[in-house]
Amino acid sequence: MRRRTFLRTVSAGLGAAAFSGAVWHDAVAATSARAASVTAGESPYGPLGAADGNGVALPAGFSSRVVARSGRSVGGTIWHPAPDGGACFADGSGWIYVSNSEVPLVGGASAIRFAADGSIDRAYRILSGTNLNCAGGRTPWNTWLSCEEIFRGKVYETDPYGTRAAQQRPAMGKFKHEAAACDPDRAAIYLTEDESDGCFYRFTPNVWGDLSSGRLDVLCGIGGDSVEWRPVPDPTPGVLGRQTRHQVSAARHFNGGEGCYYAGGICYFTAKGDRKVWAYDTTRQTVTSVYDGGGTLDGVDNITGLPPGDLYVAEDGGNMEINIITFDGVVAPVLRLDGQSGSEITGPAFSPDGTRLYFSSQRGTSGESLGTGGITYEVTGPFRR
Template sequence: MERRSFLRGAVVGGSATAFGGTLWRGSAAADPAQPGAGPYGPLEPADARGIRLPEGFTSRVVARSGQRVAGTSYTWHPAPDGGACFADGDGWIYVSNSEVTPSGGAGSIRFTAAGEVAGAYRILSGTRQNCAGGATPWGTWLSCEEVDRGYVYETDPRGAHAAVRRDAMGRFTHEAAAADPDRQVVYLTEDVSDGCFYRFRPRTWGSLSAGTLEVLRMGPGTSGPVTWAPVPDPSGATAATRHQVAGAKRFDGGEGCHYGAAEGVCWFTTKGDGRVWRYDAAAETLQLAYDDSLVPGTAPLTGVDNVTGSRTGDLYVAEDGGTMEICLITPDEVVAPFLRVEGQGGSEITGPAFTPDGTRLYFSSQRGTTGSSSGGITYEVTGPFRT
């Protein structure tokens, strides 16, 4: 019997237990999250854009691949992927990667305090397969190349400064990045079936030009203490970075990554096995927060990919495929759909990111209704988010 079917059957047979917030509190005996009623209630019928949302929430389209962003001269890039929001005076900026080769790169949309588009422009060009990335505390966007021996590029969301390639952060199949200002490190995921989980320790916090790339080591299993070891050759010239350190923990397709400052935890996803992981940075322990094979019946969250967090501690996990949903995992370890995109089964959901005040959520359908990278659609959702 296939492992995932066996585990799902075991849960149905009674091995699942009730949940009481133990993952967020860091209990070593915590169980992975399970389906339940979400804080916003059930999804309503699809709106005119094919988006199903809870009552009180609305959506709008802010950009389409191959078309000019309304009121600007910038043509929105193909295959929009990872994204983040940055404060900009009274308004904000949404940054989005472009997961295509050879052009790749990233673009930005600037919004006024009222949510109106005030500008759009390119911030990174000439790179390859820019998938996810992450924001830094000093207001830059790290755009990651998801190719063999790919780079991380540090970009300016406002477009005032040229992007800089950050070689010291290693050359591998980069996916996402999450800055931890408390320990002054940046966590990095690797999207291959036997990938690793890394952290970059800058020589000087606030500068990514030099530092030490480290890889997580851990014994067998899905929870327990971890250690970190330097990667001897971050360039990957002598051997792939994931093969350089004995005992490096393997992860099946590292995807999204998010650091929750309030709880001191870095969350990351692995699409190959449908898991969400919880790394307690203070305790240096790893736990399994969600596994779709440990859900009885049909799992509400599959194809785990990009991830972000709200100000109240909810995790929002986007699906690559699945039922084209963004699901949330609450601090009480309840998994529930927050939205579903109808009629776009050949796409995936990417780039979820909240505005600085937590009242608007942006995301993209990477290939839209066409199933092609030229058909990407970027949306905004507003409503009574918990703030």
């Protein structure tokens, strides 16, 4: 593990108050010389203990439970295979956890509703008949963007509450989609692309809250860490058309774009091929690395965060951990799944009150390629918030 230069932001989720991008940039500059040569310290939660009965190694004071298994009934519905990206939504005194299904042809997404005491109230499908739904993102108006990770993949806007039909959003581009993160401060949505030369995109709807039309831009390098946005000429190319990542020559490329998370003027995104966590500073218009590999955090994938400015990064492979990157630069594991080396951790998301962390092991202990052994977990404990 290594200590990395990192921002101390304050964020309570979408639309929350946080330090500005300028403060982030100044904080990085002030601490880089100190942090760059220091190896990681302890996790704020302490060391991991032995794996519990669910195979989850946790710090003292934390506990786990299995809330769903692929192919088995939960809350009156059969839980989908290969659970992937996820998010939580408040619902009265309870809450909802939404999860994608990264399988071909049937894909889609499902939801579990939890009552106020944490018991499972019901579960239901919110999207069906799509293809390899990988990650996505929640919106400030409480919808879930489910993204297809296929050639000419699309974004579907879904209803976590299960009352409205899902809507295809082609204006957000047709490419190998991965994750999405909403920026309510600039009325924009950032999108990652899972290609070895993938790009980082920004979708600006014509009307904030209506994703049926808008402009798709691609991030372009203009020297050093400085970047700018340029329009993608054809966001919805046909089968023989030029792919979006090849339409603008100045586009900046990232090796295997994965998770994406916005907080306080910064959009953090991961690239598994680069083994980096990147930060796009919306004020300074720069892209810098806040974690560049090494240590126990490997196979960087889905990413989320909590108000103190901590990030939580799930591993695709590695030693099957979720690592915290604290606001003062410590990288350390907060949980590990034992005996699941053939899987990956997906869909980390916190309950609205920040006390419960949901995530999945996409292929579980079986490692079966279609994810029929997928397991969805809940971890409860004194998370910093």
